[in-house]
Amino acid sequence: MMNRITNLPTLKIDPSKAVSLKYHDIPYQGCAGDTVATALYAGGVRIFGRSLKYHRPRGLYSLDGECSNTCMEIDAIPNERSENLPARDGMVVREQNVKGSAEHDKLSFIDKLDWAMPAGFYYHTMHKPAALWPLAMKQIRKAAGLGRLSPDFRQTGRFDEIFPSTEVCVIGGGPSGMQAALSAAEQGLRVILLEARPWLGGFYDYRTVQDDHAVPLYERGRKLAEKVSAHPGIRVLTHTSLVGTYNNGLVTAFRRGSSEDSFAERYIEIRAKSVVVATGCIERPLLFENNERPGVMQAGCAHRLLNTFGILPGKTAVFAVGHDLGLEAALDLHDQGVNIACIADLRTEGQNPDLLKALESRDITYQPGQTALEAHGKKLLTGVVLGSMDGSSQKTLPCDLLVASAGLTPVSGPLTINKGSVAYDAHTGSFLPDKLPENTRVAGRILGLGDPEAIEASGHLAGLQAAQDCGLDSAADLQKAEQALAELPGPEKGTDFVIGPVSGRKSFICFDEDTTIKNIKQAINKGFDVPELIKRFTSAGTGPGQGGIPDHNLPLFTALYQGSAQESVRPTNRRPPLTPIFLSTYAGRNHDMAKRTPMHDRQKQDGGIFRRLGVWRRARYFSEDLSCRQEVENVRSNVGIFDGSTLGKFRIHGPDCLKALDRVFVSDMHKVKQGRIKYTAMCNEDGCVIDDGVITKMGENDYFFTTSTGRAGATVEWIRYHTRYEGRDFHMVNLTDAFGVINLSGPNARKVIEKVVDQDISNEALPFSGVKGFSIGQNVEVFVMRLGFVGELSYEIHVPSSYMESVWDLLLEAGQEFGIMNFGVEAQNVLRMEKGHIILGQESEQRTNLLDVHLGFLWHRDKPEAKTVGSLALKQAEQDPDRLKLVGLKMQEAKVPGDGCVIVDESRIRGYVCTIRKSFSVDGIVGLALVEGPLAKPGSVVSIYEDECKGNLLKADVVPLPFYDPEGARMKA
Template identity: 60%
Template sequence: MNRLTHLPTLRIRPESRRDIHYRGKAHPAAAGDTIATALYANGVRIFGRSLKYHRPRGLYSLDGECGNTTMAVDGVPNVRTETVPARAGMTVKAQNVVGSAERDLLGFMDALSFAMPAGFYYKTMHKPAPVWPLAINRIRKQAGLGAIAPDFEITGVFDELYPRADVCVVGGGPAGMCAALAAAEAGLRVILLEARPWMGGFFDYRAAAHPGGGLLHERARELADQVEKAPTIRVFTSAAMTGAYHDNLITAVQQGGDDDPFDSRYLQIRAGAMVAATGCIERPLLFENNEKPGVMQVGCAHRLARTWGLMPGEKIAFSVGHDLGLEAALDLAELGGRVVCVADIREDGQDPALAAALAERRIPYFKGWVATEAQGRPTLGRAVFSTITGTVQKEFSCDALVASAGFTPVTGPLNTAGAKLAYDNHTGFFLPTDLPPKTHAAGRIMGLQDPLSLETSGRLAGLRAAADCGKRVDDAVRDAEAALASQPGPERGCKLVTAPVKGKKTFICFDEDTTLKNVKQAMAQGFDVPELIKRFTAAGTGPGQGGIPGHNLPLFVAQTQASPDKHPRPTTVRAPLVPPLLAEYAGTNHDMSKRTPVHESQAAAGGKMERIAVWNRARVFSKSKGAKAEIENVRTNVGMLDASTLGKFRIFGPDAVKALQRVYAGDMTKIPSKRMKYAAMCNDDGCLLDDGVIVKQGDAGANDFYFTASTGRAGQTVEWIRYHAKYENWDFHLVNLTDAYGVINLAGPNARKVLEKVADADVSNDAFPFMGYREFTVNQTIPVRAMRLGFVGELSYEFHVPSSWMQALWDVLAEAGAEFGIQNFGLEAQNTLRMEKGHVIIGSESEQRTNLLDLGLGFLWDRNKPEAKTVGAVALRQAEHQKGRLKLVGFRMAEPADRAPKDGSPIVDDRIRGYVCTARYSHALDMPVGMALVEDELTPEGTRLSIFEDGCEGNLIHGEIVSMPFYDPDGKRMRM
């Protein structure tokens, strides 16, 4: 299609060409094109099919107010093609069609619409009951909009930004730009959000004269230039506001342009004050087939020509209710379009200059006339007009019918901010009556149309917002108020225009295929409130979110009622005002993981790295089943494990012991020098949160301790301790050293032989016994805090070293152990090793309800320190004799040939009596064993457990309770 060129209002750059793909063909688009305008330029008139009746749908508003032009783009369904820029290589598909948009095999549905009255979906097909699943399956396939492939993964860059501003102006039309300039002149930081890719609003594409001189589009560019040059105004274009929340928190989604490093961006703006200057959309005219491709709104037709250089049709008819429509008709004629007729709903009140200009151009002009039917299939070929009373008719052949009854203010931003709206009979608008604090409205949403009034009202709102932010602008506010009072006020507007038709195919909501007839049916059934009719007919619940029916529905209901509602109320508007993608809310990748200092060494040694909480850890090194080789090497020789993910903390200061006493169940006044104390933390219900060891550092009298927490609790430990000390005014300091220190666990009967080779200290069993703590150097350089403990049940050391020394120590131990055949072991091996010893891992052997006593760890609780007000102590005392708690037990399989059940399998008889925590094949015992939490009656040794494994289909497997630990019950190996 030939485009109009050399218009000063054009927003495309045809020299920057890109192709988009539709129906197997490349369609050229220009920079500045949206997907919809690019397709229109290539002759596409039918963009998709409607939800219920599969009626063809085309370009209607250009601002995404209805689902007519939603399409699938690169696999993403329901993309609003009117607002998304055409990017190179995009693949576009029509939705809700079988075949193609032009020849939809389900097009016959339209002829069956008589069989689908309002609410038919709720009322039919549920009796007899077996029909429902079949029917719903069919209906869901035929109706609905786009489909998403189950394995579809979205690509693209989804950015996010959380800016602050003194004033946030929503809408970059004349009023919004003036508001932003006024606030910026007062010295404030301003953010301006504009949904279109450029500022200018309804000045942008108009060639009418501005009362202040020049043309409207020239004035728009002049204001936009000032805004862009203002150093304290930040402009976000292509940014549609999605909601306003408490305290002027404003959210928006921005589409990335050619030069932006993102595809879309989520904005969350914290503003001191908000100005809503969102202008108007058009109020659809209601007549038969008012959504047939070829029928479009005034702004759509006018902008197609002026902004994108596309004449909407060969023969253009108009049916309008406002001067903007007459202006558009004249302007299209001026640009070379053939305007076949202009019907004006109004009998009088037109701008005489416009009427005279129409006469001068010999355009047939009918006052008090309205379009009653659009004809032609599949697209428009002819339009029928009649007087408003319907007595006289005329027909015109046309391929574009520009129809618009009036204007509807875009009040969504005010609604979500909490403003109250009331119907105003003069303008036919819902106007704000009660604005929340620090929220202002300006421009066309107040009913103003005069260019100077719009600018003044914007300036006034900007100044009032500045006053909210503490600026002294009283004089300027008074001046602006006086100026506004002297300028033209709100114009009389068309309320609602329904052509004299029955309304069988008169659509009040395009997205949900809701006709006037449907609304009447709903009212006949007793639904008398727009809010209920909306639910029953689904009007306004589609992707356009009420853009088309938003104000027509309540007005039609009020007008049609037996006792008309004098105060029609709009249906509720909720965020998000435009539909964002989930990916836009998800934003950038927030998932951050950490690597230990010896991550690379482990990966190079064949470690299979796995994500565990925030960390990457080695699950297994060997390929043997159940990490058998690693386990056996630890049991018979020596292995090493990277345990750097343990939480590590220092607490010191005069009151450090008091803080430890508060959070640990044990008696923390009795921490001996050079020895570790094993301790547990509970919550106020006595349930186990964490366990770890504590050692004393420095001189005997120093209140200085180093302690560990489990990997999963490392992040919350500081918060927890400070929380429980918050009332006390204690003097202590707490430092999280988790990332500052790394840990290596050296375990196995040959561990001492390895250590002896490198340690600069006597590490014999007498000099460094079980549960001992020593500080020494390795190879005269590496400072090591060494702890001798036995989580895996063998002779075992933990070395805590500064992270920068981790790699060195790792290499030293690997080299020293080489002659003994030292091997890495991973978490899988550690899990089996500790399970054989009956050692618990919090979260595996405990859940939210499991307290210290349930786990058999009562020895960690010192009941004789009431003055410490220990967290959990009261609850533990109360739980001591409580019946019915789940207790930790060990079990083996009743049939030795059975394998270990899956972790988490429930233990049942006629009900669930517990569940398996960890169960593994024990190579040391040569049979499967495990730990389980079971009801206290099931705890005696020899009790038979019936285990229900996922997928067992009722074939229970059986275990038998045995005493723990399974391996080395006397603990001789840890002490050797």
């Protein structure tokens, strides 16, 4: 590759494997290992987008996703961090927030209007007059903001989640994190190691300086990484970004999948006994005028561009740094041919003398006690003004690269997010961990350490401390490790420099939100005195970078401007997600998991149209005619077969089972007999009806009952809850999936079933409300209940699930001569509605009680010793005349309103329609509704409001129930 240095031992790219992306329809060649931004940078791109407010050109700055400078739209996904995202063949890249292009943005004039937009500009200009707001907002939205998501965009790929548990979770795969993982794993503990970059090594990985044994640090890092990777107790998750840390050892993260992975992004929820935070440092941005001009970048960014990606970041460089890492970067850049015009170092003492000697031997101009005051250049950097801290001895140097960095700042988000705290440390000039969350340990540069031996020793110590958190006794080892660390160099001296003598008008403290030093001053002048408030007023640190850039400078500048001690302020708190994550990752796989009855496939073959109902998929229709006329009429005149397998089915037995049943069912359970079924209901504490079903006695202290489909999952929980204090001795078995249910309904039902059962099934042998066991086909034991939900002669046949299909086939064959036909859930709905039978949830809502739906006759009000759930509330509700009552409706006109339409009078809502259909069994459009007491008398007329009624309310008469076969002669036949 032409534009790469390919002979560096630190490279993480493979120059032999090309990767091609498109930006502005122009192909850019990167190579395997590149991020999108480095591939573009190698191709000459310097401006990656425009800033949020002022449309200033922005370029590569941190290479670690600390600001939105290089957020781009990649493959139609906006706000992707191009500097973190590995480049893939065929990616299509676009810049964001531009009118025109990143190079030529027609809105760049806004940069000159900054005087009109002081801090809090939206708050105090945009509220009067109110009518102007929507208009202004529209214009502002157009001009400001990040990427745009097309409404047509559909995200593809698999998003999944894993929930690993472990003893120790180490956050950060740098030297201290790797050493902590190794030391914990060597104690026999399971360790999960998280690293945001695609490889381990941290800040060793790109450094060529040698340790005391003349081993370059990158090599030292690789050796550690090899040991970590080879250890069976350590699970390494690279390219994994932290979302948050929480109490009780919970760590959440996500991993972006590579092209080899089975997922696009994976959510990881780790539960650990101990957490080691070894997140190291990022660089503290240097504040000066135009400090974000493309061409200005942090030392680590320039250093890694060269050593990791083989890219020369510029031709002529000026350095304005405050840390030895900046000097190291200058040496490497110089040795690869970059002309270093000058190094201004904030420090006058504390530099590594070896580095100074190396600079001297290369004849690089080194100016201690100096810094950058202003960057020049209209779009790209063309020069820089250097000067002393007091602004004296200024000089301007032409350059196309300014490496600017005030020093280091620990990444403490994983601590403060979990109620840990940091405090200002004068020696290092940064905020170091103060109060740690429970079972959380820290290691490495987050402690201010800089010496490689000390960093690794702190990792070793943290690993042992984590082992102690896990209950291992390692007191002797701990003491040794503590002593070893104490003998090594401690935290490095840092600088307390905040900002030089500049106006601050274009000194950006937060790049994402275009917040300047001037804005911070304005906020403080308005009385916002602490960083948390200043952050909210100026929005500094609220952008996609999550405070990476302003985190350290904001509190320091606040203290400086207020003239207070730096110890008195601290950075703002972080909140999850620490790294932006796709909502699709939170959403996960989104399986459409549904249960199928044993008859699912057969009904599908028969033309069943399935709908999701609760946890089930059920056959709702058997033809395109959604009124189900044929299905309904066939049940009324011949016989229909219905799959009722979703019904909840339970066995309850044991010495106290009657007491438990009496607690939850409103009826007197002592009256439940063998051979008979009893229809009954359950209420909640408020007397509101939650379930209905039938119950029968199977033997001494042994009962079988059914529940509605929707309640099947909650029934065991409900009964155990309401008997939890008494320690009742009973057991429940949920047989819902063990038995299928065939409902055979219609005047011909008996003729069909008597052909297949082994005993007499006449009306005398099995009358209405009877239950009896039969054998079908000689060997299938079933029990049959005589019910009448649809208002016809009806048999509910409970069949072991595995025999369902066979029994179904036998019945179909037997029923052929009698016109047997499938009917689905909708036909059943019409049939039972005509009969005035309710479905809970359809003819009831949260507030509907047993009495409202005329089921009061089920309630045995005189069993106080049973303490029946809902009984007391029902006694109260009896006194209330204003409750909604269930009524029958008959429409006056030939229009069917939708279920759920409200019933209104001139001023308010008086009730609503529950189920209403064109009836084929009785004349007209009939339905069930809940209306207020005074309207519930037969003969009253109600008005129904429908969306499409255009002011013409639909009229209906309140009529007696049921509509069909009021005497019940047909179902008892």
